[in-house]
Amino acid sequence: GGAYLPLDPAYPCARLRQVLADAAPRLLVCDAAGRAALGPEALVDVTVVDLETATPVWAELPASDPEPRALGLTARHLAYVIYTSGSTGTPKGVMVEHGSLVNYLHWSDRSHYEEAGNGSPMLLSFSFDAGVTTLFGPLLAGAKLRLVNPIAQIHALAGLEDGQTYDLIKLTPSHLSLLNKRLEADKGPAPTRALMVGGEALIP
Incomplete structure (x- = not known):
């Protein structure tokens, strides 16, 4: 039931931090390239899941997905949030269901x-x-x-x-x-x- 927010590590650090601060995600999934692109200061206020750890945090979780209807999820829930280029002002998050x-x-x-x-x-x-x-x-x-x-x-x-x-x-x-x-x-x-x-x- 979670929406995702794509962050491209090739983007400038300032742009990534601006998007991260605006969207305020609960969880950040990243590798070394992602950490380097964001810098340590940006990772302070978010829970980070590191893809390169020896034992992934999801290793002990169930292999099956929860039943969406039991969680009250519908097609109106968000799939992802994507940010505009910002060519006409501050980038804005667009919510896609x-x-x-x-x-x-x-x-x-x-x-x-x-x-x-x-x-x-x-x-x-x-x-x-x-x-x-x-x-x-x-x-x-x-x-x-x-x-x-x-x-x-x-x-x-x-x-x-x-x-x-x-x-x-x-x-x-x-x-x-x-x-x-x-x-x-x-x-x-x-x-x-x-x-x-x-x-x-x-x-x-």
Whole structure:
């Protein structure tokens, strides 16, 4: 029944601390990279679950999930909170309910992954709303999700080096501009059956 708040350790420390202070989560799940990105001062007022301890804190917990209805949970409860870019002021937390996320993913499955082939690459930060649906969309449909190293993203942007055609690529106009440059000289198959672009003003 808990909502999650994604924090990308690649984001600036000040941005992460601002989001953490505003959302005030009860629990922070992190590894060494997350600790380093936030700094020790930010971890004082939150319970930290360290993913790199020898014995995880959940080792003694039941393997089965509690019954949601017994806890009074419904589709109106929050799935996650995601923060806006802050380009027009202070970043604001947007609350997304389970029902909204599930409806979107059912549509995504029917539209893009019914005959799942090569799934999707993860080209967006999981702290970006489109990244959340890119993450869950192919996995819930039983399709592949290709995690792309951010450093190698430009070279592996659309799987062009292995001639792979994805079911769906979701990206920003900035990514699309880079993809267009890669495709100008490419003679292979189209990198995707469907392209979803958003998050910024679309470049003509």
